[in-house]
Amino acid sequence: MGADLAVPVFEPWTDPQAKPLIQFQNVTKRFGDFTAIDDLTIDIFECEFFALLGPSGCGKTTMMRMLAGFEAPTEGKIFLAGQDIAPVPPNQRAVNMMFQSYALFPHLSIWENIAFGLKREGMPRAEIAARVEEMLRLTRLEKFARRKPHQISGGQRQRVALARSLAKAPKLLLLDEPLGALDRKLREETQFELMDIQEKTGTTFVIVTHDQEEAMTVASRVAVMDNGKVIQVATPADIYEAPNSSYVADFIGDVNLIQGQATATGEDTYALHWREGAAPLTIKSPNAISDGQTAHLAIRPEKVTISADKPEGADNVVQGKVLDIAYLGNLSTYHVELPTGDVIKAQTANTRRISRRAYTWEDTVWLSWTATGGVLLAD
Amino acid sequence: MRRFVLIAVPYVWLLALFLVPFVIVLKISLSDAAIARPPYVPQFDWVEGIWAFLSQLDFENFTWLIEDDLYWKAYLSSLQIALTSTLLTLIVGYPIAYGMARAPQEWRPTLMMLVILPFWTSFLIRVYAWKGILSNEGFLNQFLMWTGLVSEPLQILNTTTAVYIGIVYTYLPFMILPIYAALERMDDSLIEAAEDLGCSRMSAFWLVTIPLSKGGIIAGCFLVFIPAMGEFVIPSLLGGSDTLMIGKVLWEEFFSNRDWPVASAVAVILLLILVVPIVLFQRNQQKEQEGDA
Amino acid sequence: MKRLSAFNVVSLTLGFAFLYIPMLILILFSFNESKLVTVWSGFSTKWYGELMQNEAMLQAAWVTIKVAVISSSIATVLGTMAAYVMVRSGRFLGRTLFSGMIYAPLVMPEVITGLSLLLLFIGIGLDRGVLTIVLAHTTFSMCYVSVVVSSRLATFDMSLEEAARDLGCSQAQAFRLVTLPIIAPAVVSGWLLAFTLSLDDLVIASFTTGPAATTLPIKIFSAVRLGVSPEINALSTIMIGIVTVGVISASLVSKRALVKQRREEQEAVRAT
Numbered sequence: 001m002g003a004d005l006a007v008p009v010f011e012p013w014t015d016p017q018a019k020p021l022i023q024f025q026n027v028t029k030r031f032g033d034f035t036a037i038d039d040l041t042i043d044i045f046e047c048e049f050f051a052l053l054g055p056s057g058c059g060k061t062t063m064m065r066m067l068a069g070f071e072a073p074t075e076g077k078i079f080l081a082g083q084d085i086a087p088v089p090p091n092q093r094a095v096n097m098m099f100q101s102y103a104l105f106p107h108l109s110i111w112e113n114i115a116f117g118l119k120r121e122g123m124p125r126a127e128i129a130a131r132v133e134e135m136l137r138l139t140r141l142e143k144f145a146r147r148k149p150h151q152i153s154g155g156q157r158q159r160v161a162l163a164r165s166l167a168k169a170p171k172l173l174l175l176d177e178p179l180g181a182l183d184r185k186l187r188e189e190t191q192f193e194l195m196d197i198q199e200k201t202g203t204t205f206v207i208v209t210h211d212q213e214e215a216m217t218v219a220s221r222v223a224v225m226d227n228g229k230v231i232q233v234a235t236p237a238d239i240y241e242a243p244n245s246s247y248v249a250d251f252i253g254d255v256n257l258i259q260g261q262a263t264a265t266g267e268d269t270y271a272l273h274w275r276e277g278a279a280p281l282t283i284k285s286p287n288a289i290s291d292g293q294t295a296h297l298a299i300r301p302e303k304v305t306i307s308a309d310k311p312e313g314a315d316n317v318v319q320g321k322v323l324d325i326a327y328l329g330n331l332s333t334y335h336v337e338l339p340t341g342d343v344i345k346a347q348t349a350n351t352r353r354i355s356r357r358a359y360t361w362e363d364t365v366w367l368s369w370t371a372t373g374g375v376l377l378a379d
Numbered sequence: 380m381r382r383f384v385l386i387a388v389p390y391v392w393l394l395a396l397f398l399v400p401f402v403i404v405l406k407i408s409l410s411d412a413a414i415a416r417p418p419y420v421p422q423f424d425w426v427e428g429i430w431a432f433l434s435q436l437d438f439e440n441f442t443w444l445i446e447d448d449l450y451w452k453a454y455l456s457s458l459q460i461a462l463t464s465t466l467l468t469l470i471v472g473y474p475i476a477y478g479m480a481r482a483p484q485e486w487r488p489t490l491m492m493l494v495i496l497p498f499w500t501s502f503l504i505r506v507y508a509w510k511g512i513l514s515n516e517g518f519l520n521q522f523l524m525w526t527g528l529v530s531e532p533l534q535i536l537n538t539t540t541a542v543y544i545g546i547v548y549t550y551l552p553f554m555i556l557p558i559y560a561a562l563e564r565m566d567d568s569l570i571e572a573a574e575d576l577g578c579s580r581m582s583a584f585w586l587v588t589i590p591l592s593k594g595g596i597i598a599g600c601f602l603v604f605i606p607a608m609g610e611f612v613i614p615s616l617l618g619g620s621d622t623l624m625i626g627k628v629l630w631e632e633f634f635s636n637r638d639w640p641v642a643s644a645v646a647v648i649l650l651l652i653l654v655v656p657i658v659l660f661q662r663n664q665q666k667e668q669e670g671d672a
Numbered sequence: 673m674k675r676l677s678a679f680n681v682v683s684l685t686l687g688f689a690f691l692y693i694p695m696l697i698l699i700l701f702s703f704n705e706s707k708l709v710t711v712w713s714g715f716s717t718k719w720y721g722e723l724m725q726n727e728a729m730l731q732a733a734w735v736t737i738k739v740a741v742i743s744s745s746i747a748t749v750l751g752t753m754a755a756y757v758m759v760r761s762g763r764f765l766g767r768t769l770f771s772g773m774i775y776a777p778l779v780m781p782e783v784i785t786g787l788s789l790l791l792l793f794i795g796i797g798l799d800r801g802v803l804t805i806v807l808a809h810t811t812f813s814m815c816y817v818s819v820v821v822s823s824r825l826a827t828f829d830m831s832l833e834e835a836a837r838d839l840g841c842s843q844a845q846a847f848r849l850v851t852l853p854i855i856a857p858a859v860v861s862g863w864l865l866a867f868t869l870s871l872d873d874l875v876i877a878s879f880t881t882g883p884a885a886t887t888l889p890i891k892i893f894s895a896v897r898l899g900v901s902p903e904i905n906a907l908s909t910i911m912i913g914i915v916t917v918g919v920i921s922a923s924l925v926s927k928r929a930l931v932k933q934r935r936e937e938q939e940a941v942r943a944t
């Protein structure tokens with residue numbers, strides 16, 4: 001994904017020698033009785049595109065506002081390039097923020113909006129002009145420099161907000177739901193534009209979003225948050241393929257969760273006893289689970305194969321009846337009810353026309369998946 | 380530090396010019412008429428403390444207010460005049476507000492401005508305008524005699540009727556605006572839904588429109604009632620010698636009789652009477668705001 | 673759009689007739705030849721001429737304008753500060769008292785406000801005159817200003833100020849460069865409101881003035897108490913005229929700005 005695929009591989013978080021740009025050390029933030037951030041420790045590295053992902057109210061915006069300096073941690077410390085930023089007021093931090101509402105100054109033109117931060121620095125006039133032009137070019141806004149914010153479209157406003165926050169060349173750019181106000185198509189285009197600009201400027205981006213697709217698309221690493229805690233920090237691929245908890249597995253994408261008692265049957269191999277009388281499921285999973293512990297098998301619908309005849313040699317096979325079919329155009333999701341009453345979702349690509357679909361409602365089908373198809377998550 | 384200055388400046392101003400004067404009124408209302416005769420210098424001897432203040436408390440002025448029936452008659456009559464004219468203003472104002480809210484969208488700003496415009500023009504002038512209309516040889520009597528409804532001029536000016544007209548006229552915008560605001564927010568389809576569910580036009584009005592504009596009606600009534608209660612200009616220009624209103628009594632007590640302790644006592648009681656409606660009004664406004672949020 | 677029903681047409685016509693006919697009669701008779709203001713005897717502007725000769729009246733007008741300009745300007749500064757405190761300062765010691773003191777003068781009967789201020793001025797031995805009227809007017813009109821400004825500040829997008837801070841502004845700079853220009857219309861209308869309240873005030877001015885400073889409303893009041901005079905009609909006409917021109921032009925200007933902004937916004941949407 002994006003920067004990940006670049007050679008050499010950009011993975012400073014695996015390098016013990018790398019110094020993080022931002023360090024949260026046991027940060028807690030309380031508003032009265034409400035704990036917004038709960039004992040949070042996290043490192044963010046230079047040039048990362050770091051996404052904070054979670055439902056509303058999970059504390060992701062509070063984290064961002066602490067970085068910008070609009071909130072102070074109740075406990076713990078935040079370091080920016082090794083320096084404790086608690087005493088630094090927001091107007092003196094080498095951090096800029098792109099607001100969810102964009103917060104463009106309505107009484108100033110686009111040009112003046114972008115120049116606003118530069119003027120506060122006392123930069124000479126000619127340099128300001130050059131820098132603003134550069135920003136306008138970067139965000140393809142040259143034609144709109146003289147207009148007021150209400151005279152341009154939503155997508156253009158978003159780019160002005162980006163240009164304005166990048167103009168001061170901050171070490172760190174914070175983006176609060178930067179694409180939330182755009183419609184779907186424009187959002188997808190803009191995601192790639194953001195990644196492009198991030199790469200060109202080499203700025204560290206921290207983005208807050210509740211949209212998992214957006215986080216997966218743009219970020220080098222994603223932190224999934226819930227109730228003021230970080231549940232998992234990993235690359236998008238790891239978050240999806242190897243979630244560390246059923247919360248993460250459930251939050252990102254679609255997943256089948258099957259509960260049972262695990263027993264180890266070999267190195268990394270477990271048998272999950274999930275229903276009385278049903279054959280145990282075979283799972284190969286890196287997470288260590290002690291014998292007899294209750295655990296969840298998390299398996300993505302696209303990793304479950306559906307077939308009319310019993311497949312030979314599959315690690316796990318169950319039989320059921322098609323309960324529902326969700327037709328999504330390119331894909332179809334089959335909801336299959338097992339004799340036990342459980343419903344398992346299986347997804348297949350629609351490589352054939354719909355009229356030639358192999359299964360329909362009430363058909364008896366076989367579902368199968370490999371031992372490595374899912375992960376086993378301790379409760 | 381900056382925050383401190385920001386708070387302190389308006390705070391101190393209001394303390395010095397709003398709260399302290401009010402405490403003085405309270406103190407004088409409780410002091411003796413003899414020492415309070417002008418030139419009067421209130422003694423702020425805080426050293427003597429509250430005890431001295433309390434021991435000097437003198438309710439004589441209040442007793443006086445109760446014993447002399449002029450005062451409680453004036454309170455009662457102010458209350459009655461304020462209530463009646465609030466009701467009249469509501470009856471006159473509601474149809475106007477309703478008509479405005481029903482008017483085509485593009486007329487509404489103009490109608491709004493027409494309601495607000497009189498509010499910006501001098502209150503005194505608007506009351507004065509009625510003097511020429513209501514007098515014995517005024518336009519209203521000329522008109523009535525011309526139509527043959529009356530054979531000789533009616534005495535309207537210098538009566539309580541003229542005071543009602545004056546209050547309704549000057550406070551009408553205060554009634555119209557909140558009701559209009561409530562009605563304008565209302566969704567037209569609610570009436571259609573009510574009719575669809577079997578209401579007649581009339582019952583839809585009573586069952587849907589009126590309850591939904593309740594907040595506006597209450598706000599409008601308080602906005603008329605509260606100032607009407609302490610009104611001075613209208614009764615003194617349009618009312619007669621028999622029109623008793625407490626604002627006028629206070630004025631005369633102060634300027635004509637120069638009895639400051641009694642004037643202060645009158646003011647304190649007037650305020651006590653107004654505390655209830657003011658608190659109720661504040662509640663209503665808060666409820667409305669929460670309803671919007 | 674639906675047509676107005678007959679009932680609505682009638683109620684609007686009668687309502688606005690009630691609001692405007694008294695003033696129209698007043699204006700009409702300021703151009704009457706005769707001294708009687710109820711009998712029309714021919715067009716004349718002589719009462720305006722006499723008004724211009726009336727030194728006392730002109731003097732009072734000058735005092736009134738002076739008081740109104742000074743008091744509304746101070747009230748605007750104090751009221752804006754108070755509004756900012758109310759909306760932004762969160763909790764502080766005596767906040768309830770503070771907000772009480774902001775709202776109370778709005779509903780306080782003028783006779784009480786006037787009386788209490790007079791007793792204060794006498795108590796501290798301040799000579800009554802222009803200064804005392806200015807102090808009194810500033811006190812009650814700052815509350816109106818603060819209500820107007822705080823209702824604007826309440827809907828003000830906080831992130832604009834945060835953005836300014838983020839881009840390097842101190843708190844004061846953020847207010848001066850971002851907040852103030854955006855809330856300026858509310859501050860201006862607060863000033864206008866304070867100005868007209870001061871121009872209009874009879875009761876508080878009567879209590880707090882001294883022999884040296886007579887304002888126009890005091891002058892008018894003492895004249896009209898005795899009866900109706902065409903000269904007062906002429907004066908009223910001038911005052912109504914000024915206010916009408918002011919209010920109408922202000923609303924036209926703001927309406928045009930709004931229409932322009934709407935059109936530009938629509939164009940911006942179409943351009944995408």
